[in-house]
Amino acid sequence: MATKQLKIQFCEFIPTEIEEGTLYISMEFATASHKCACGCGQEVVTPFTPTDWKLTYDGESVSLSPSIGNWSYQCRSHYFIKNSKIVWAGNMSQKAIDAGRFHDQLNKNRHYKQHDTSMEETQNKDGRQDKPNEKRAGIFKSIARFFGF
Known part of the structure; x- marks a missing residue:
């Protein structure tokens, strides 16, 4: 039912x-x-x-x-x-479903790639390498892995 x-x-x-x-x-x-x-x-x-x-x-x-x-x-x-x-909601054609899935995957790739770049090292004024967002990026990577991305 x-x-x-x-x-x-x-x-x-x-x-x-x-x-x-x-x-x-x-x-x-x-x-x-x-x-x-x-x-x-x-x-x-x-x-x-x-x-x-x-x-x-x-x-x-x-x-x-x-x-x-x-x-x-x-x-x-x-x-x-x-x-x-x-x-x-109404039924969707297979073509519309495939387009939606493709769009969703593009959004995921764009979003998670953006967060992966926060792992890149930056050079501070003293010439040392810093990783300011390493912990935050690690959390996003863990979430992405959990959901299979």
């Missing part, structure tokens, strides 16, 4: 068994997970990163953007989560 509204559950870890109709949100791991809104039972994972999903919480409800397109699942469902409700 298709889901119309999601119950919100903040948690440290996403449970092994997730219930239909519940959006589990782990701020610690910057991830949300739920069962596909079409009712097919597939688990949908939405990582929060600068190049993936954004979470908005207004104290009562949650919105995720951009839309969720389950193109790898047999159901190929496409929807938004707005104010904890499922808002169905």
